[in-house]
Amino acid sequence: MKKTFLLVVVILLILICLAGCKNFTVTWKNYDGTVLEVDENVKKGDIPQYNGENPTKPSDDDNDYVFSGWSPTISEVTGNQTYIAEFNSIAKTEEESNSPKRPTKPNTIPTPKFSDFVFVDVGQSYFIKAYIGNDKTVEIPAKYKNKSVTALEKRAFSENAVLESVTIPSSIKVIGEDVFRGCEKLASVSIEEGVESMSGHAFAGTALTSITLPNSLTSIGPYAFQGCAKLKSITFGSSLETIASSAFLGCTALTSITLSNNVKTIGESAFWGCTSLTSISIPSGVDTVGENAFFGCTSLTPKEENNGKYLGNADNQHVVLVDIIDDTPTTFVMNNNCKILIDGLFANNTNLQTITLGNNLKKISESAFDGCTSLSTISLPNSVKTIGKSAFDGCTSLGTATLGTGLEAIEDCAFCSCDKLASINIPSGVYSIPYGTFSFCSDLQTVNLPNNITSVSSHAFRSCTSLTYYQDTQGNKYLGNTSNKYLVFISPYNLNATTLSVKDGCKVISDFAFSECKNLETITFPDSLTHIGNSALYGCRKLKSLIVPKNVEYIGSQALGKCEEMKTLTVAQDNTVYDSRMSCNAIIEKETNKLIAGIKTSSIPSRVTAIGKYAFEHVNFDTITIPSSVTIIEDNAFSQAHIKNIAIPDSVTSLGKGVFENCSLLVSVTLGNGIKVLPERTFSGCSNLKIVEMEDSITHIDDRAFNNCSALETIAIPSSVTLIDDFAFSGCTALTNIDLSDVESIGESAFSGCSTLASIIIPESVKHIIAAFGDCDVLYNIYCEATEKPFGWKYNWNSSKKAYWYSETENKDNSHWHYVDGEPTVWE
Known part of the structure; x- marks a missing residue:
């Protein structure tokens, strides 16, 4: 009986093996049953490919017919298969119906040749890494092996010497860097709705004469059409928001531009050297126009008024102030309809002393008044929402700056080196004071911050030697206002202190506030605290423990970086945003179950689903167990950690960039079967890495993934x-x-x-x-x-x-x- 059973099992296994190893026949037929091609010995799992001429169907009295594809949809071979040609009907006009019969024309769109592409499986979809064919006309496939093709990877077609025409299907979402760069004969591109972003140099140096961009496209990358000297016209889609720097640099044949109403950013040098450009329509909603965006557009005629040159649209000719006619006058009056200043507009104009800004101005642009050493006063209208990076940097005579009530954002170094500025009141709409905002303002004495401030860089007031801080009994420095002097903790009085308490009433710990406290062992935060800034405790090597108070609702990136001796990390039980469940000695976001910060004694609880950016950066432990609940490990989560071995469970399907970058003690890694891609810099700089166990799930080893793994x-x-x-x-x-x-x-x-x-x-x-x-x-x-x-x-x-x-x-x-x-x- 047992022998009979074993014999049956063996026979079944042999039959299964034979079935799995069998080759099959694929037959291709026209609509009328005519056999067009027979492919024998096609292996199981292969994608069949029709190699004949495109099928045709004669016209009848009412319709012409155009080949549209095969039925059923072409897919992996699992048995003998027959495909039938399908056609779309095109109704004739009455005149055509009554005319003599015309010979049908074969469809000119080629069937995609899968063998001409290198496809990379990234889980739910494929991207195309390279095209290796030599066709002049290429239709990029929308599907491969029953999955969508969603991206064209960097340099996929670059320097192709024969490509003349390409069709990009709606499945493609991303056109990567340099994809068609240097395709000198590429004159025709059809992009279907679906493409969302176009990266740098995507079509640089091609022979395009015109192009229509889909409504789905939201961004055009740097230098995307650089040097397209034959490009005469371009139609922008309705969703476009960003035109990056130098996107159309040197498009000397471009004559006219109409931007959609959603465009917010026109990058630096975006249309530099477009010498034939005679008109451009810029929407009133634009937020940023980069420096030299229209430099060298010698045929463009801006609207001139009161010593200024403006560009706009039919409804408002003054949207953007793009240039100054004469930089010798000491005063300037702006048109009230002006919305934006081009970046760097008045930079290094040492004659300018006073300026009257328009009442509809939305932004003081980046470096707008940088180096205007004679400018003595500035009053921003309530319409201004943003002060750009380095907007007033180096305005050494600026003694008074009045900020309007509508202000919402101040960018890096906005008032850096304004030597004469004595006081500043920050409006209630501003939530953040970033790096270098008022640094080197040597005469600055008084700063009033609004109660709703949530972020201040400790370097925002660097070298403000006259600034009066509020101080607690330990001499620690705070900034605030008359109702709360201790609103923001700026810096400790004694950098060598071992014990420190933050004053009750403090709501914000500034970025890098304690980063130089190398001897700090204990710190107490008040219950009033709501925000802990980026890298706030970074480098506090001797800090032993930390309790996160109940009202803290934000903890910045790398807040606990290099706290090498910390052994206890606790979140107050009644905190509604974070917890440290199961005595895990880590901080976990409740809503997302993401672990955002850990220390050397941390464990990862079983319900955690993600490990956040920099969560274990610089942490010193031999290993840590990642539970099967974790599906995502974000950028640099373990970078520079003193870890020796790690196993990634099968549940993890997404790794960020540089997850283990510069883990110099890492020797052994086991990667689970949920990972498709090893992202860029995953193990870069792991100089002791010797053992890497990878599953057959991985399809793509990205840029510098094992760069400088010198022991491998x-x-x-x-x-x-x-x-x-x-x-x-x-x-x-x-x-x-x-x-x-x-x-x-x-x-x-x-x-x-x-x-x-x-x-x-x-x-x-x-x-x-x-x-x-x-x-x-x-x-x-x-x-x-x-x-x-x-x-x-x-x-x-x-x-x-x-x-x-x-x-x-x-x-x-x-x-x-x-x-x-x-x-x-x-x-x-």
Whole structure:
């Protein structure tokens, strides 16, 4: 009986194996059943590809027909399959219906050739790393293996010498950096609705003459269309908000621009050198226009009025003050309809003494009055919401600054080095005083902060030698107002103090407030405290414990960084925002179950779902157990931690950038099967890392993921990995052996500086490789399983290296090799 049962099991296993290993036949038929193509021996799991001419269907009396695709939708082969051509009908006009029959024209849109692309699986979707075909017209596939294709990765088509036309489907959300850069023949681009962002240099140097951007697009990256000298017209979509710096620099044929009403930012030098531009319509809602945005637009004629040049739209010709006609007058009066000043407008104008700002002005732009050394007074209208970075930096004669009631934001260094400024009242709408805002204001004596302030940089008032602080009995410095003198703790009186108490009534601890207190062992915060600033206790190496009071509702990034001796971390039980559940010695956001700060005695409770940015940065522990409830580990969560080994559970599906960056003691890592991508700098600088266990789930090793892992001698790349990206293993000076398995794309300098790597086999699967082995001093033999150079192969990194190409048959030209007992051997 047992033997019979075992025999049945064996037979079933054999049948299953045979079924799994079987090849299948794929048949392609026209609408009328005509067989167009038969593909035999198609492997299970492959995506079939039709290689014939596009099917056609004759016109009838009422309709023309255009091929639209196949039924069912093309997908992975699981058995014999037949695909039937489908067509869209196009109704004829009455005149056409009565005219003689016309010959049908074949559809000119090519069926996507999946083999011409390198796809990278990132979980729910794919992105395209490279195009390796040579077609002049390319339709980018919207799907691959039943998943959407959602991004074009950096340099996917860059420097393609033959590409003339491309269609980007609605599935694509991101067009990455340099994707079409240098495609000198690319003259036609169709972008369907769906694309949301376009990165730097995306179409730089192409032959585009016109382009229509989809309504879904919200941002255009830096230099996106730089040097598109033939680009005459562009239609912007309705959702566009940001045009980054130099986006259209040097588009000398561009004649007219109409921006949508949602545009908020026009970056620095955005239209620099657009010499044919004669008109531009700028919406009234724009918030920022960068310096030199229209420099060199010699055909553009701004509206001139009262010594100023303005650009705008049909309803308001004065939206942006873009230039000054004559910089010698001492006064300037702005048009009341002006909304924005171009960045740096009056910078270094030493003649300007007084200015009258318009009553509808929304922002004092970045560096607007930087270096105006004669400007003595400024009064901001209530309409101004923002004072930009360095707006009044170096206005050494500015004695009076009146801020309007509508002010909401003051940016870095806004009033830096205003030597004569004696006092300042911050309006109630302002919540933050950032880095360097009033630094080096040597005459500043009085500052009044509003009660609703939530963030102050301790460097905001750096070198304000005349400033009067409120002080507690220990001499610690505070700023506030007449109703609460102790509103914000700025800095301690004694940097060498071992014990410190913050005054009751204090609501805010400034950024970096205690960062120089190297001897601080105990600190007491009052219940009045609501905000603890960024890096507030950073570097308090001897601090033993901390209790977070009940009313604290915000704790800034790296607030406990380098608190190396802290052993007890507790949140008050009645705090509604944070907790330290289960005596975990960590701070957890209640609403999100995210652990935001930990110390060397921390444990991670089972309900925590995320580990936040910098949560364990610099923390000293050998290891820590990450529970299976955690799904996300954010940027730099363990960077520079003194950790020796770590295991990432299968539940984790998302790693941020630099999670273990510069963990110099890290020796061993085990990665769970939930991870698809090792993001950039994941283990960069882990100089003692020797053991890395990766599952077959990983498909993409991103930029510098193992950069400078100088103790790493060998690593097994899972067969699931498709892409090893730029500089991924650069500087791995001990690396002697690496198995590239089924990798399809190897990025620029991926193994540069691997100075002990003596030989390497590049598998036949590699379709795309860019200068990967530069400065590999002892790499003398590169064995390529391919019979010809992969796409992107360049000799400029291979001048002293010998590449051998695979040949099964004997070829003694000293350029070919084969396997002998599993070892690569040159034919001799």
